[in-house]
Amino acid sequence: MAEFITPKILKGFRDFLPGSEIKRRDLVEQIEKSFRAYGFVPIDTPVLEYSEILLGKGGGETEKQIYRFHDHGGRDVALRFDLTVPFARFLAEHRSELTLPFKRYHIAKVWRGENTQRGRYREFTQCDFDIVGSDSPAADFEILLLMRSTLSAIGAGSLTIRLNHRGLFNRFLSKIDAGEKSPEILRIVDKLAKIGREETGRLLGELLGETRAQAVIGYIEAKGSYEDTLGGMIRAAGGDTPESDRLWMLRRFMNDTGTAASFTLDPSITRGLDYYTGVVYETFLNGLPDIGSVCSGGRYDNLAGLYSREKISGVGSSIGLDRLIAALEAQEKTTEKNTYATLAIACIREEDGGAYQHLAGRFREAGIACEVFLETKKLTQQFILAEKKGARWVIIPGENPPEGPFTLREIARRQDREHLSWENAVRIIKEAPASGL
Amino acid sequence: MAEFITPKILKGFRDFLPGSEIKRRDLVEQIEKSFRAYGFVPIDTPVLEYSEILLGKGGGETEKQIYRFHDHGGRDVALRFDLTVPFARFLAEHRSELTLPFKRYHIAKVWRGENTQRGRYREFTQCDFDIVGSDSPAADFEILLLMRSTLSAIGAGSLTIRLNHRGLFNRFLSKIDAGEKSPEILRIVDKLAKIGREETGRLLGELLGETRAQAVIGYIEAKGSYEDTLGGMIRAAGGDTPESDRLWMLRRFMNDTGTAASFTLDPSITRGLDYYTGVVYETFLNGLPDIGSVCSGGRYDNLAGLYSREKISGVGSSIGLDRLIAALEAQEKTTEKNTYATLAIACIREEDGGAYQHLAGRFREAGIACEVFLETKKLTQQFILAEKKGARWVIIPGENPPEGPFTLREIARRQDREHLSWENAVRIIKEAPASGL
Numbered sequence: 101m102a103e104f105i106t107p108k109i110l111k112g113f114r115d116f117l118p119g120s121e122i123k124r125r126d127l128v129e130q131i132e133k134s135f136r137a138y139g140f141v142p143i144d145t146p147v148l149e150y151s152e153i154l155l156g157k158g159g160g161e162t163e164k165q166i167y168r169f170h171d172h173g174g175r176d177v178a179l180r181f182d183l184t185v186p187f188a189r190f191l192a193e194h195r196s197e198l199t200l201p202f203k204r205y206h207i208a209k210v211w212r213g214e215n216t217q218r219g220r221y222r223e224f225t226q227c228d229f230d231i232v233g234s235d236s237p238a239a240d241f242e243i244l245l246l247m248r249s250t251l252s253a254i255g256a257g258s259l260t261i262r263l264n265h266r267g268l269f270n271r272f273l274s275k276i277d278a279g280e281k282s283p284e285i286l287r288i289v290d291k292l293a294k295i296g297r298e299e300t301g302r303l304l305g306e307l308l309g310e311t312r313a314q315a316v317i318g319y320i321e322a323k324g325s326y327e328d329t330l331g332g333m334i335r336a337a338g339g340d341t342p343e344s345d346r347l348w349m350l351r352r353f354m355n356d357t358g359t360a361a362s363f364t365l366d367p368s369i370t371r372g373l374d375y376y377t378g379v380v381y382e383t384f385l386n387g388l389p390d391i392g393s394v395c396s397g398g399r400y401d402n403l404a405g406l407y408s409r410e411k412i413s414g415v416g417s418s419i420g421l422d423r424l425i426a427a428l429e430a431q432e433k434t435t436e437k438n439t440y441a442t443l444a445i446a447c448i449r450e451e452d453g454g455a456y457q458h459l460a461g462r463f464r465e466a467g468i469a470c471e472v473f474l475e476t477k478k479l480t481q482q483f484i485l486a487e488k489k490g491a492r493w494v495i496i497p498g499e500n501p502p503e504g505p506f507t508l509r510e511i512a513r514r515q516d517r518e519h520l521s522w523e524n525a526v527r528i529i530k531e532a533p534a535s536g537l
Numbered sequence: 538m539a540e541f542i543t544p545k546i547l548k549g550f551r552d553f554l555p556g557s558e559i560k561r562r563d564l565v566e567q568i569e570k571s572f573r574a575y576g577f578v579p580i581d582t583p584v585l586e587y588s589e590i591l592l593g594k595g596g597g598e599t600e601k602q603i604y605r606f607h608d609h610g611g612r613d614v615a616l617r618f619d620l621t622v623p624f625a626r627f628l629a630e631h632r633s634e635l636t637l638p639f640k641r642y643h644i645a646k647v648w649r650g651e652n653t654q655r656g657r658y659r660e661f662t663q664c665d666f667d668i669v670g671s672d673s674p675a676a677d678f679e680i681l682l683l684m685r686s687t688l689s690a691i692g693a694g695s696l697t698i699r700l701n702h703r704g705l706f707n708r709f710l711s712k713i714d715a716g717e718k719s720p721e722i723l724r725i726v727d728k729l730a731k732i733g734r735e736e737t738g739r740l741l742g743e744l745l746g747e748t749r750a751q752a753v754i755g756y757i758e759a760k761g762s763y764e765d766t767l768g769g770m771i772r773a774a775g776g777d778t779p780e781s782d783r784l785w786m787l788r789r790f791m792n793d794t795g796t797a798a799s800f801t802l803d804p805s806i807t808r809g810l811d812y813y814t815g816v817v818y819e820t821f822l823n824g825l826p827d828i829g830s831v832c833s834g835g836r837y838d839n840l841a842g843l844y845s846r847e848k849i850s851g852v853g854s855s856i857g858l859d860r861l862i863a864a865l866e867a868q869e870k871t872t873e874k875n876t877y878a879t880l881a882i883a884c885i886r887e888e889d890g891g892a893y894q895h896l897a898g899r900f901r902e903a904g905i906a907c908e909v910f911l912e913t914k915k916l917t918q919q920f921i922l923a924e925k926k927g928a929r930w931v932i933i934p935g936e937n938p939p940e941g942p943f944t945l946r947e948i949a950r951r952q953d954r955e956h957l958s959w960e961n962a963v964r965i966i967k968e969a970p971a972s973g974l
Contacts, residue, residue, distance in 0.1 A: 105589055107629035107844040110614065113583035115627055117634060118641065121579045137901045139878035139908025139926070142558045146550035146660055147584065147646060148604070148616075152542055167585070169606030172650045177547065179585075190552055192544035197554060199925045201911055204555065209584060213609045223583055231911070238890035238911040245894055349888065356891025356939075357898070407544040441576035451786065453675035454793025457682055461794070464574045471576025474638055474668070474675040488636045489576070502793075 112214070112222030119436045124225075127254055127425065127434075128207055131227055134250040135205040138242065140229055143204050145186040151178040153189050156406045165212040179211040183228040183418070184375075184403075191232060192407035200233025201414075207421075221422060230416030232403065237346045240379045240399060240415050241353040247383055247395050247417055248362050255433050256385055256394070256424070262366035263350075263381040266398070268343040269319075269367065272336045276315050278308055286370040289320055293368075293392075297321075320368035326351055329365040346379070375400045379415065391427050395419045438490035441469040443529060445495045446482045450475075455501035459522070462502070463495075466526045487511050493529055549651070549659030556873045561662075564691055564862065565644055568664055571687040572642040575679065577666055580641050582623040588615040590626050593843045602649040616648040620665040620855070621812075621840075628669060629844035637670025638851075644858075658859060667853030669840065674783045677816045677836060678790040680852050684820055684832050685799050692870050693822055693831070693861070699803035700787075700818035703835070705780040706756075706804065709773045713752050715745055723807040726757055730805075730829075734758075757805035763788055766802040783816070814838045816852065828864050832856045875927035878906040880966060882932045883919045887912075892938035896959070899939070900932075903963045924948050930966055 109115060116124060132142075151168050155178070168178040180186050183206045191198070207227045214220040229246065231239045244261060251259055266286070273279045288303045295303075297317070304313035315336075322332045330351070334344045347365065354360040371380040378399030385394060397417030404412045428434045443463060445456050456472045463470040471491065473482055479496065486494045496507040496516075505519040508528060517528065546552060553561060569579075588605050592615070605615040617623050620643045628635070644664045651657040666683065668676045681698060688696055703723070710716045725740045732740075734754070741750035752773075759769045767788070771781045784802065791797040808817040815836030822831060834854030841849045865871045880900060882893050893909045900907040908928065910919055916933065923931045933944040933953075942956040945965060954965065 104845060105593065105843050107590070107626045107841075108587070109583055109626075109630075110585060110587065110608075110612065111610075113585060115583070115631065116579075116581040117631060118578035118580060121581050124581075125579055136877035137906045138897075139876055139881070139906065139928075141555035141876055142553075142562055143555060144553040144558050144561075146546055146552070148547060148550060148648070148660065150545070150547065153544070156542065164609075167606075167608060169604075171547075171604060172601075173548075175547065189544045189546075193546075194552065194554060199922065203908070211585070223585065234911045236887065236890070236911045238884070238887065238893075238909070241890060242894065242909060242911065249898075349890075352888065353891030353894065356889075357895045404544075406542050408541060439576060439578055440573035444576070447675070450673065450675065451789065452793075453673070453678060453786075454790030456675075457679065457790065458794045460575075461686075469574045469576065471640070472675070472679060474671045474673045474679065485636065491576075 110222070112216040112220070114221065114223070119438050122437055122440070123434055124421070124425065127421070127428075128225075128227070130254045131250055131419065132205070132207065134246065134253045135229055138203070138246050138249075140203045140205045140246075143187075143190065143206055144208065145180070145183075145190055145206070147179060147209070148177050149180060149186060149189070151176040153407075154178050154180060154185050156185070165214055167211050167213060181212050182210050183208060183226050184416075187228070187230065188404040188412075189407055191412050192404040192410075195408070195410065195412075201231050201239065202233055203229075203231045205229040225421040227419040227421055228416060229418075230414050232412055232414030232416075234415075235413055237349040237353070240346070241350055243397065243415050243417050244350070244363070244381065245353075245357065245359065247381075247397075247419075248359060250419070251383065251385075251395060254424075254428070256428065257431060257433065258386040259362060259383055260364055260386055261362055261381055261383045262364045262369050263379055264365065264367055264369040265343045265347055265379050266370065266376055267378055268333055268337055268341065268347070269370065271338070271341055271343065272319055272333070273316075275336070275338050276312050278312050278316070281307055283374065285316065287372055289316070289368055290370045290372045292320065322367050326354075326360070326363065326365045329367065333365075333367055343378075350379070371396060371398050373398075375403060377401045381417070385427055385431070387431055388427050391423065391430070394424045394427055438488075439469075439471070441471040441489075441491055443468055443470045443493045443495065444482075444486040444489070444491040445470060445472045445497065446479060447473040447476050448497055452497070452501050456497060458502045459495070459497065462522060463526065466530075468526065468529055483509065483511060492532075495525065547659070549653040549657070551658065551660070556875050559874055559877070560871055561858070561862065564858070564865075565662075565664070567691045568687055568856065569642070569644065571683065571690045572666055575640070575683050575686075577640045577642045577683075580624075580627065580643055581645065582617070582620075582627055582643070584616060584646070585614050586617060586623060586626070588613040590844075591615050591617060591622055593622070602651055604648050604650060618649050619647050620645060620663050621853075624665070624667065625841040625849075626844055628849050629841040629847075632845070632847065632849075638668050638676065639670055640666075640668045642666040662858040664856040664858055665853060666855075667851050669849055669851030669853075671852075672850055674786040674790070677783070677852050678787055680834065680854050681787070681800070681818065682790075682794065682796065684818075684834075684854055684856075685796060687856070688820065688822075688832060691861075691865070693865065694868060694870065695823040696799060696820055697801055697823055698799055698818055698820045699801045699806050700816055701802065701804055701806040702780045702784055702816050703807065703813055704815055705770055705774055705778065705784070706807065708775065708778055708780065709756055709770070710753075712773070712775050713749050715749050715753070718744055720811065722753065724809055726753070726805055727807045727809040729757065759804050763791075763797070763800065763802045766804065770802075770804055780815075787816070808833065808835050810835075812837045812840060818854070822864055822868070824868055825864050828860065828867070831861045831864055875925075876908070878908040878926075878928055880905055880907045880930045880932065881919075881923040881926070881928040882907060882909045882934065883916060884910040884913050885934055889934065889938050893934060895939045896932070896934065899959060900963065903967075905963065905966055920946065920948060929969075932962065 376398035380398035382393035383395040399415040401413040813835035817835035819830035820832040836852040838850040
């Protein structure tokens with residue numbers, strides 16, 4: 101007896117069948133189209149890198165999750181766990197070949213050996229976009245605007261981008277003599293939405309004592325218009341600063357583009373990652389606030405500091421594709437389609453296979469994706485097959501397949517149009533309203 | 538003093554800068570468009586799989602090249618080294634969710650720890666397309682036709698697809714009492730182009746003795762029209778067989794689609810891979826025969842045999858993207874472009890950053906990809922930047938940036954058109970002939 105290997109995949113990894121892969125590709129194509137319309141260009145980097153490059157000076161949580169091993173040559177290598185670290189290495193390595201400001205995007209898979217019990221995947225796709233080599237507020241704003249346009253373009257619905265400025269927060273912390281504990285404070289505040297106000301207060305109290313903890317809570321809980329909130333932040337920080345000027349400039353840009361309603365100034369947004377130094381932001385879908393941020397990022401002033409003396413500053417953001425798809429599905433904003441081909445050509449006689457392909461070629465040239473059926477089954481079976489595959493139309497060839505006349509069946513309506521010429525079939529298919537029923 | 542980590546990548550791996558990544562993506566998009574027009578649908582599978590799945594019963598050459606390690610959970614895992622084995626596993630695992638015949642494509646990276654001295658990469662991209670669940674010659678032909686259309690669509694120029702039938706070859710080998718040594722013979726013949734006629738004869742002589750070796754050489758060296766060659770093969774195999782009938786049927790399909798001139802029957806094509814059992818083929822660019830086959834494949838009768846009792850037959854092919862790009866570059870059939878944005882908007886005053894984005898948004902809505910410059914440098918410097926980035930046009934905003942009038946500069950011609958309305962600028966950009974000069 102033959103012994104079979106059980107066909108199975110690793111936990112936290114996924115196969116994508118055509119229906120879900122087409123959905124992903126449609127989404128990625130829309131995202132790319134948006135990036136390209138803004139003049140962002142794609143790059144790619146290796147999936148595998150030296151562990152030293154990816155881990156830098158070593159980092160607790162990351163080090164535990166990374167897929168790391170020794171290759172045939174005994175090199176210590178690892179799968180990338182994000183697209184930011186490889187981009188930093190890329191910038192340091194190719195600095196002289198790039199024209200700054202450099203606007204790039206990178207859509208690719210990354211791997212983390214996370215606990216899958218929390219519904220996390222170990223293989224997932226990130227869509228990163230950054231502008232490096234510009235300190236201008238116009239760069240901050242372009243990333244914010246691009247987040248908004250991209251999410252609108254994919255039909256994510258009404259959204260709110262909450263932004264803050266880490267530098268201004270730090271000025272406030274210095275003012276209350278808590279500047280040295282800024283990294284810990286930022287990390288605690290970052291968890292506010294997750295752990296709640298009470299626990300945040302307790303953790304801050306442990307770190308700073310009651311009075312200063314209350315001051316921090318007061319700062320991060322400010323609510324109101326962008327202008328009022330910013331006024332309060334400036335008072336708390338002791339007056340106008342370059343950071344607050346930047347936030348005013350961003351508000352002007354929002355007004356001049358008619359996008360102000362999409363943005364909220366939220367002093368509790370800090371982002372956990374250590375490399376951010378300026379504006380930071382998260383994006384929430386108004387219809388699904390609980391799903392968390394679907395697109396986040398911020399400004400950094402020394403991205404490639406591990407690899408190069410040259411300070412490379414910039415601003416960027418990242419869309420988590422899997423979370424975004426989950427969000428769109430929860431809002432029923434995706435449609436499942438199983439094929440790109442709206443038309444199928446039925447197979448009547450095996451020896452006419454070439455003629456069917458010739459006919460299909462004419463439809464393809466007219467811009468109609470067209471699948472040729474390969475086996476001479478009963479017509480009713482071929483209609484069922486076409487329906488399963490997601491085609492809308494079937495051509496039933498006649499005596500002279502390449503030229504016609506033939507019958508065009510609209511599957512969902514069970515309606516046949518007979519004695520059609522090729523030209524008329526093309527016209528009917530192209531002019532049909534979008535939905536089959 | 539700070540110590541830096543040298544930014545470098547692994548040998549055999551590559552970064553893709555925007556110019557080459559745009560070229561790759563343009564090519565992949567054209568390939569996908571061609572696949573989709575034929576009704577082929579995309580799937581995706583994990584980069585990492587159980588080693589047992591990928592290696593099956595263990596295979597010498599593959600086992601030495603595969604990136605294999607133990608993950609955090611102690612699982613024996615590996616990076617995929619092709620897209621065929623994961624597809625076989627996918628078919629066995631998802632058989633009940635798929636409608637046969639199933640036409641799928643998969644474009645993705647694979648990894649092999651090959652010797653890089655031969656100019657090979659350790660990370661490279663494959664474009665696989667297969668039809669499974671049909672034994673019809675129409676399926677064989679559809680793959681052949683799709684190879685031809687896809688390579689034509691990307692401008693690979695005149696090409697020859699050389700095909701053969703392994704089953705017919707085996708009938709001939711049985712006829713000369715060499716049937717049992719078929720796998721070794723196929724492997725030797727597969728290397729004919731690489732090792733030459735003499736060495737092939739010597740190796741066959743060692744295996745079969747002089748007389749039978751000469752018979753094999755005679756069989757594989759047949760030249761002439763498709764019809765003459767097939768006639769000779771049938772005589773050598775002892776008469777008509779289902780395999781030769783299939784080759785006749787394919788010829789009929791070629792004639793009926795007007796594509797016969799692209800196909801040659803070549804009895805020396807065998808393909809080294811063990812799973813092929815029927816028609817096999819390789820594709821050569823007539824302008825660059827030395828680069829070898831850019832697209833190869835064949836028919837198999839039991840792809841998922843390692844994982845399932847159910848025999849899954851099919852036919853497929855694979856484009857090696859890297860070799861194809863090298864071929865196009867050698868024929869100077871690729872153009873380097875560094876951006877998708879043809880238009881840049883110059884930055885005159887920092888505080889007008891929002892107004893520039895508003896203006897850019899109007900161009901983007903009109904279908905013109907448009908980059909906004911972020912820093913107030915001298916105009917001449919902005920023109921140089923636009924040229925470096927590959928934009929063709931620059932808008933120089935006036936007093937009222939969103940509305941105009943403004944100046945439109947065509948960079949390569951150093952030509953300014955002044956006092957333009959937005960509508961006129963759109964018209965000029967859209968109606969300009971394709972080349973800037």
